[in-house]
Amino acid sequence: MLPSPIPISEAESLVMEPLWRESPLASEQIVAAVQADSDWHEKTIRTLLNRLLGKGAVSAEKDGRRYLYSPVLSREQWQSQESRNLLDRVFGGRVAPLLAHFSRHEKLSAKDVDELRKLLDAIERKEH
Amino acid sequence: MLPSPIPISEAESLVMEPLWRESPLASEQIVAAVQADSDWHEKTIRTLLNRLLGKGAVSAEKDGRRYLYSPVLSREQWQSQESRNLLDRVFGGRVAPLLAHFSRHEKLSAKDVDELRKLLDAIERKEH
DNA sequence: GTCGATGAATTACTGACGTAATCTGAAGTC
DNA sequence: GACTTCAGATTACGTCAGTAATTCATCGAC
Numbered sequence: 245m246l247p248s249p250i251p252i253s254e255a256e257s258l259v260m261e262p263l264w265r266e267s268p269l270a271s272e273q274i275v276a277a278v279q280a281d282s283d284w285h286e287k288t289i290r291t292l293l294n295r296l297l298g299k300g301a302v303s304a305e306k307d308g309r310r311y312l313y314s315p316v317l318s319r320e321q322w323q324s325q326e327s328r329n330l331l332d333r334v335f336g337g338r339v340a341p342l343l344a345h346f347s348r349h350e351k352l353s354a355k356d357v358d359e360l361r362k363l364l365d366a367i368e369r370k371e372h
Numbered sequence: 373m374l375p376s377p378i379p380i381s382e383a384e385s386l387v388m389e390p391l392w393r394e395s396p397l398a399s400e401q402i403v404a405a406v407q408a409d410s411d412w413h414e415k416t417i418r419t420l421l422n423r424l425l426g427k428g429a430v431s432a433e434k435d436g437r438r439y440l441y442s443p444v445l446s447r448e449q450w451q452s453q454e455s456r457n458l459l460d461r462v463f464g465g466r467v468a469p470l471l472a473h474f475s476r477h478e479k480l481s482a483k484d485v486d487e488l489r490k491l492l493d494a495i496e497r498k499e500h
Numbered sequence: 501g502t503c504g505a506t507g508a509a510t511t512a513c514t515g516a517c518g519t520a521a522t523c524t525g526a527a528g529t530c
Numbered sequence: 531g532a533c534t535t536c537a538g539a540t541t542a543c544g545t546c547a548g549t550a551a552t553t554c555a556t557c558g559a560c
Contacts, residue, residue, distance in 0.1 A: 253547055254461060271507070288549050294509075295547090309557065310507060323462050324477055327470070330458045331478075333382060334451050339474055340484045342455070346467055347491045349452050350459075356468045357492050363475045364485050364492075381517060399537070416519050418538075423517090437527065438537060 249325045250317045259292045264319040268312035377453045387420045392447040396440035
């Protein structure tokens with residue numbers, strides 16, 4: 245069974261960020277890390293952390309007087325959720341139109357193009 | 373100057389759908405078209421249409437006793453907005469990781485792969 | 501064993517969104 | 531011209547997200 249999607253908001257994803265880089269972390273460390281990239285109030289960050297806990301997107305283990313938090317939702321799972329959501333909502337669930345869109349509207353560097361070509365090669369080799 | 377983004381909600385995008393297929397349309401036609409794909413109440417659809425008007429995502433021109441509506445935000449512009457939003461929020465603004473993600477996690481048909489190869493060829497030819 | 505600090509839990513407020521119901525004004529009907 | 535009808539405009543209401551402030555519980559300091 246695929247991991248059932250855990251929807252998190254954009255603000256919540258920014259609180260996941262430090263946990264995706266390193267875990268477990270104490271809330272104080274999370275607050276510090278998030279504040280390095282934003283001007284959110286400590287209270288705000290703790291609220292978001294608690295909501296993530298409520299949703300099951302992070303877990304907490306008691307460490308003496310405080311908790312240590314770890315991600316349950318992985319960054320990859322989240323990226324999958326969000327990508328699939330865009331795909332379904334905006335491109336009728338089909339990948340090719342999305343990629344065509346990107347190739348038309350986003351500047352792809354020569355390096356991007358090269359990398360993509362290698363990806364395609366790898367996919368074809370896998371299919372045969 | 374790029375068209376400034378007009379954020380619309382998911383429900384609103386479903387009301388744009390018939391207008392993207394054909395325009396202008398009277399509200400009654402829009403209601404009928406949306407109801408073909410959903411069970412929303414007529415009032416709900418008209419409310420969404422009005423919000424879209426307020427946001428400037430559609431325009432209205434008087435036609436006797438009623439209005440005819442046309443999209444201002446094109447489907448392509450909307451797809452661009454949403455794609456860029458995903459890219460920035462989830463993939464740090466870089467295209468390659470997004471595509472790598474798709475190639476790893478989404479099933480691409482042989483036809484998709486072929487199509488993509490052609491796109492890459494076209495891009496390279498344009499760049500030289 | 502009381503007091504303050506500090507983390508966690510609870511509560512709060514605003515705006516947007518989903519989902520309508522109600523009100524209004526003009527156009528057609530009798 | 532009063533009455534109905536219907537499109538559009540206004541108002542409503544619960545929920546969730548963003549952004550906190552407030553309260554509670556516990557642990558260490560005196």
